[in-house]
Amino acid sequence: MPNTAEAPTAERHTTEHLDTEEQRAFRLEAREVMAAGLPPRIPGQSANSFEDKELVALDRASQRKLYEGGLGGLGGIMAPKEYGGLGLDKRFEDIFIEEAYPYRLPWHYGNAHNVVIPCLLAHGTEEQKKRLLPRIFSGEDMWCQMLSEPSGGSDLAGVLTRAEKRGDTWYLNGSKVWTSGGDVSDMALCLARTDPTVRKHAGLTMFLVKMRQPGMTINPIKLVRGSTEFCQEFLDDVEVPESDVLGGVNDGWTVAMTQLAAERAGMGRGWAIGLRQAALSQYVELSPQYGEMARELGLARDSYARQLIGEAFVLDAVYDLTGKRVSAGLRNGALPPTVGAVHSLLSARSSVKRTQLLSALAGPAGVASSPDQSDAVSRIGIDRVVTHRIGGGTLETQLNLVAERHLGLPREPGSDRDIPFNQLKHNRSEKLA
Amino acid sequence: MDVALSEDQQMLLDMTRRFVGDRSPIGAVRKQADTGSSFDRAVWKEAAQLGWVALFVPEEHGGIAESSDGVIDAAIVAEELGRVVYSGPFISTCVAAAAIANAGTPAQQALWLPPLANGEALAAWCFAGKSPMAGAEPGGVRAARSGDGFMLDGTACYVEDAAIADILLVTAQSDDGIMQFLVPLDAQGVAIAPLAGLDLGRRIADVRFDGVALTADALLGEPGDAAAQAFERQLQITLALQCAETVGVTDRAFEFTMEWVRDRYAFNRPIGSFQALKHRLADHITQLEGAKAAAAHAARSVQTGAPDAAIAVSVAKSQCGRFATEIIRDCVQLHGGIGLTWEHDIHFYLRRAVSNEALFGSPAAHHERLCRLAGL
Numbered sequence: 032m033p034n035t036a037e038a039p040t041a042e043r044h045t046t047e048h049l050d051t052e053e054q055r056a057f058r059l060e061a062r063e064v065m066a067a068g069l070p071p072r073i074p075g076q077s078a079n080s081f082e083d084k085e086l087v088a089l090d091r092a093s094q095r096k097l098y099e100g101g102l103g104g105l106g107g108i109m110a111p112k113e114y115g116g117l118g119l120d121k122r123f124e125d126i127f128i129e130e131a132y133p134y135r136l137p138w139h140y141g142n143a144h145n146v147v148i149p150c151l152l153a154h155g156t157e158e159q160k161k162r163l164l165p166r167i168f169s170g171e172d173m174w175c176q177m178l179s180e181p182s183g184g185s186d187l188a189g190v191l192t193r194a195e196k197r198g199d200t201w202y203l204n205g206s207k208v209w210t211s212g213g214d215v216s217d218m219a220l221c222l223a224r225t226d227p228t229v230r231k232h233a234g235l236t237m238f239l240v241k242m243r244q245p246g247m248t249i250n251p252i253k254l255v256r257g258s259t260e261f262c263q264e265f266l267d268d269v270e271v272p273e274s275d276v277l278g279g280v281n282d283g284w285t286v287a288m289t290q291l292a293a294e295r296a297g298m299g300r301g302w303a304i305g306l307r308q309a310a311l312s313q314y315v316e317l318s319p320q321y322g323e324m325a326r327e328l329g330l331a332r333d334s335y336a337r338q339l340i341g342e343a344f345v346l347d348a349v350y351d352l353t354g355k356r357v358s359a360g361l362r363n364g365a366l367p368p369t370v371g372a373v374h375s376l377l378s379a380r381s382s383v384k385r386t387q388l389l390s391a392l393a394g395p396a397g398v399a400s401s402p403d404q405s406d407a408v409s410r411i412g413i414d415r416v417v418t419h420r421i422g423g424g425t426l427e428t429q430l431n432l433v434a435e436r437h438l439g440l441p442r443e444p445g446s447d448r449d450i451p452f453n454q455l456k457h458n459r460s461e462k463l464a
Numbered sequence: 465m466d467v468a469l470s471e472d473q474q475m476l477l478d479m480t481r482r483f484v485g486d487r488s489p490i491g492a493v494r495k496q497a498d499t500g501s502s503f504d505r506a507v508w509k510e511a512a513q514l515g516w517v518a519l520f521v522p523e524e525h526g527g528i529a530e531s532s533d534g535v536i537d538a539a540i541v542a543e544e545l546g547r548v549v550y551s552g553p554f555i556s557t558c559v560a561a562a563a564i565a566n567a568g569t570p571a572q573q574a575l576w577l578p579p580l581a582n583g584e585a586l587a588a589w590c591f592a593g594k595s596p597m598a599g600a601e602p603g604g605v606r607a608a609r610s611g612d613g614f615m616l617d618g619t620a621c622y623v624e625d626a627a628i629a630d631i632l633l634v635t636a637q638s639d640d641g642i643m644q645f646l647v648p649l650d651a652q653g654v655a656i657a658p659l660a661g662l663d664l665g666r667r668i669a670d671v672r673f674d675g676v677a678l679t680a681d682a683l684l685g686e687p688g689d690a691a692a693q694a695f696e697r698q699l700q701i702t703l704a705l706q707c708a709e710t711v712g713v714t715d716r717a718f719e720f721t722m723e724w725v726r727d728r729y730a731f732n733r734p735i736g737s738f739q740a741l742k743h744r745l746a747d748h749i750t751q752l753e754g755a756k757a758a759a760a761h762a763a764r765s766v767q768t769g770a771p772d773a774a775i776a777v778s779v780a781k782s783q784c785g786r787f788a789t790e791i792i793r794d795c796v797q798l799h800g801g802i803g804l805t806w807e808h809d810i811h812f813y814l815r816r817a818v819s820n821e822a823l824f825g826s827p828a829a830h831h832e833r834l835c836r837l838a839g840l
Contacts, residue, residue: 314771314772315765315779321838322840341832341833341835344779349754356756356757356760365469376750377754427743431742437749438746440737440742441733
């Protein structure tokens with residue numbers, strides 16, 4: 032997943048020549064609205080860190096400007112008109128992305144665009160869709176996802192957070208963790224247990240939860256790099272009205288499946304819409320960054336360094352070519368839908384391998400940096416410390432997905448699927464509420 | 465193979481798979497290994513009628529080059545040949561035909577292209593030396609002007625199919641830069657020293673040139689820059705086809721390994737249900753998909769003469785070379801004891817993969833080549 036903006040390149044691809052009259056009109060309108068309202072794209076700027084509160088505020092304002100300018104806001108172009116969207120097809124979204132290239136899009140709405148909107152459209156009631164979707168497009172609501180818990184993340188159906196109904200209101204108690212942007216969001220999708228006496232997948236419900244309300248305590252988590260983009264929440268009798276259950280009571284697992292599939296699809300195609308270009312160069316290009324690093328370190332003629340660099344070129348090219356192959360194969364049906372998981376796994380493996388190659392290249396300069404050294408070299412050491420693949424599904428979960436969904440191999444026999452949740456074993460430190 | 469095949473390309477694939485399934489299945493290479501026989505010339509002649517080499521030969525010399533997508537189509541054939549570990553001289557003959565079609569005089573083309581296209585004649589390409597870049601650049605043979613003609617000296621290493629060839633395509637270094645020649649097998653001073661090949665379906669030899677005197681009409685194309693470009697083009701075609709073949713080899717070995725892990729039971733479960741195996745297989749299919757993407761892109765780039773063709777073939781060679789070996793080697797492990805027996809076919813696949821990894825430039829040689837292409 033690209034996390035930072037790349038520099039705009041001179042030979043940017045556009046498909047302007049393919050526009051119909053209607054598309055041409057949309058393009059010109061987009062061009063005008065963006066020029067008037069969007070901040071410029073700054074190379075190297077973080078796409079969605081949730082840490083820079085000014086950037087989050089800027090994105091809220093940009094989302095509002097896109098909406099008011101008639102472009103639907105990020106995620107609104109293809110959404111139906113009755114829910115505040117423009118009701119246009121994919122071609123218009125592609126035009127929007129092409130035209131947005133010189134600008135910073137409201138990338139902090141990526142979560143809404145990639146995950147929340149698809150979930151609301153698939154499982155929301157008419158009333159929910161009419162009430163909540165326009166607030167996303169207009170920049171009023173920023174959303175997060177409350178899924179993982181301190182007790183576990185990969186075994187998502189094992190969540191312990193309880194929801195109990197008293198009168199017309201649900202009361203949520205428990206703790207959620209690894210929530211991207213929990214402290215800046217207005218709303219959350221929150222998975223909680225509504226019936227512990229049935230098997231674990233059958234007793235879950237998805238709630239639409241207001242983040243700023245009594246009983247909700249939100250604490251940022253400081254990560255190894257020092258950043259704080261994730262939060263932990265403590266829920267103490269957090270209230271959710273009956274009308275804010277998404278999908279059916281005890282049918283939350285169905286919604287969670289939509290949610291995870293949408294998240295994986297979003298990560299597979301590049302999370303931040305507009306950071307991905309509609310079409311990159313069709314040719315393989317060798318990035319100058321590795322050579323520059325070798326020259327900086329005085330290793331340009333070193334045969335071992337050249338092997339590492341050659342391997343890094345191959346790694347990048349194969350990742351790029353596989354992405355194109357997977358997209359093309361999904362479009363024309365030559366590859367099965369499950370191949371998306373293969374691409375995600377390649378992404379995880381490639382990023383770890385790239386760090387290994389670069390740290391071997393940097394040697395001691397990657398662990399003890401001098402002031403005149405480039406960021407690229409001094410960053411390697413900490414990259415190596417935080418290589419681990421946890422977010423968006425652990426590496427082990429991704430391996431299972433490829434093996435089971437794509438290759439069709441049998442699941443591990445599980446002892447947890449037919450037993451009531453309250454009879455399952457839990458972490459030694461935890462007692463079921 | 466590309467994910468977007470035309471109708472004609474799908475037909476070519478189906479036809480090739482049917483043909484090798486009938487006439488040269490995996491059992492053919494086993495039979496050769498057991499009996500010490502060479503590949504079946506009759507099968508090669510039938511294959512030639514299907515247009516395998518004709519893809520690179522213009523219509524006026526009995527080919528179909530104008531109506532096909534040369535390297536892309538040949539890569540489809542090569543991938544199918546990999547699936548049965550075919551042992552005929554497909555790549556060497558195709559490359560020689562392409563070289564002669566590219567730079568041959570009318571007389572050279574009229575003499576060699578029709579028999580190469582119809583399967584009557586076979587060719588081998590001599591150029592490699594023994595440096596770390598062996599197989600990825602010329603190095604073994606030197607040419608010098610001698611009267612009106614030329615003199616060749618040196619040893620071309622790791623030449624496929626030299627012993628069965630009718631004509632040698634030779635790339636030599638000289639004081640005037642690169643030169644290419646067409647040398648008949650019976651020329652005075654040419655000696656072939658067969659090597660013991662790991663791949664039991666390939667015939668590899670060193671070819672010695674000991675003061676081989678050639679007349680001026682043996683020269684193929686212009687010496688110098690033109691010949692250097694022709695060499696690069698020949699290398700690109702070779703690598704694109706070798707990578708496609710490697711993909712076929714790996715794809716087929718992975719396929720029957722998947723059947724095995726589903727059918728084989730231990731501890732009351734299919735062994736393919738154990739995470740310790742599943743996670744490895746997930747990584748393998750992922751790198752195999754990467755190899756397919758890289759090989760397909762290489763064939764496309766070489767065929768269209770794209771600006772990244774030189775890069776594309778080295779990327780494909782590194783990915784296909786390393787991961788074919790790694791994947792099939794682990795597939796042997798997943799088979800347990802049976803995988804170590806002569807009786808099981810998988811060793812023919814692994815031999816081909818390991819051999820393809822090392823020939824025409826090792827992954828290390830191509831990593832170095834990529835650095836040079838990047839201006840480093």
